[in-house]
Amino acid sequence: MTTLLTKADKPAVATDEFLLRAADYINEHGWIQNRLNGFDGSVCALGALYKVEEQLKDEGLRYHQIHPAFIGALNKLENTVHGTIPKWNDAPTRTKKQVIHAFYDAAGVPEASIAKPWYKRIFSRKK
Numbered sequence: 001m002t003t004l005l006t007k008a009d010k011p012a013v014a015t016d017e018f019l020l021r022a023a024d025y026i027n028e029h030g031w032i033q034n035r036l037n038g039f040d041g042s043v044c045a046l047g048a049l050y051k052v053e054e055q056l057k058d059e060g061l062r063y064h065q066i067h068p069a070f071i072g073a074l075n076k077l078e079n080t081v082h083g084t085i086p087k088w089n090d091a092p093t094r095t096k097k098q099v100i101h102a103f104y105d106a107a108g109v110p111e112a113s114i115a116k117p118w119y120k121r122i123f124s125r126k127k
Contacts, residue, residue, distance in 0.1 A: 012065040013056060015072030016107040022048035023103035031096040033089060045089040045099050049073055080106040
């Protein structure tokens with residue numbers, strides 16, 4: 001028996017979009033070390049990925065539509081930081097700016113583009 005995927009069953013978010021949304025989350029809500037999230041809404045690098053996952057679920061996407069991008073973002077970020085995300089995030093000399101830049105680097109966005117959020121037009125969702 002063959003199972004056909006409907007449009008609703010296909011992955012609905014790109015890995016790079018996932019990474020950029022995580023960078024935006026940290027930029028807007030703050031960054032934290034040695035914890036997944038803070039009482040003020042701040043998050044570590046890994047926590048930002050979880051927050052994007054929550055946002056996408058709130059937008060009506062299902063687990064199987066989100067999970068490939070989540071895993072892809074996790075892998076790309078780990079390749080960018082050359083190690084585990086928590087250990088890299090919690091380094092004593094790490095800065096919020098470095099964390100945000102790592103997300104952009106992992107998404108393949110040039111550093112000069114960070115000040116110009118052109119990607120928001122590309123990845124904006126129609127509701």
